[in-house]
Amino acid sequence: MGSHTVRRARTAAAPAETEDVRTVMDAIRRIVRLLRVSARASEGLVGISGAQLFVLQQLAEAGACSINELAERTFTHQSSVSVVVSRLMERGFVSRRPSEVDARRAEVSLTSEGRELLRTAPPMAQARLISGLRKLEPAQRAALAEGLATLVRELGLDAEAAPLFFEDEAPSRRRQGKRHDEET
Numbered sequence: 001m002g003s004h005t006v007r008r009a010r011t012a013a014a015p016a017e018t019e020d021v022r023t024v025m026d027a028i029r030r031i032v033r034l035l036r037v038s039a040r041a042s043e044g045l046v047g048i049s050g051a052q053l054f055v056l057q058q059l060a061e062a063g064a065c066s067i068n069e070l071a072e073r074t075f076t077h078q079s080s081v082s083v084v085v086s087r088l089m090e091r092g093f094v095s096r097r098p099s100e101v102d103a104r105r106a107e108v109s110l111t112s113e114g115r116e117l118l119r120t121a122p123p124m125a126q127a128r129l130i131s132g133l134r135k136l137e138p139a140q141r142a143a144l145a146e147g148l149a150t151l152v153r154e155l156g157l158d159a160e161a162a163p164l165f166f167e168d169e170a171p172s173r174r175r176q177g178k179r180h181d182e183e184t
Helices: 015-046 050-062 067-074 078-090 112-119 125-135 138-154 173-183
Strands: 094-098 106-110
Touching: 015 050, 015 125, 050 067, 050 078, 050 106, 050 112, 050 125, 067 078, 067 106, 078 094, 106 112
Parallel strands: none
Antiparallel strands: 094 106
């Protein structure tokens, strides 16, 4: 009998459309590569994820601050930052305590171990990305934001959480060790 494969008619894309799509894809690949290489460097050099190091670096710049303030500094949702801060607390790099000004408010701050880790840490690509976005003209930045938001909706990803880069893919070494210890 014949194949049951349905062949779709190919539509020729306009050269300008093809070039635009290629330019966008190349830009996304370059940005993702920068972020991935940066995250791997963090893991290799200091043993924590790139997201965790980025949060530590932002905390070092800001000083003691709330989770919400840290989320604003990292341009990330509060719940994502909270997860990262919890992992950093487990490792002893940050502490959380009531604010000296307002006891109802909790503040996160670097520990001496966190400051020591930052002495040997590489700069994170997220900071470069934020700096680059800030350098765009406001109209360019707004058009980029609108275009990416539309793309995310078209891909059906708009309901998904947007954690810090690669944090959901990189379990801490301490947790890996716990799993190993539990198995033996």
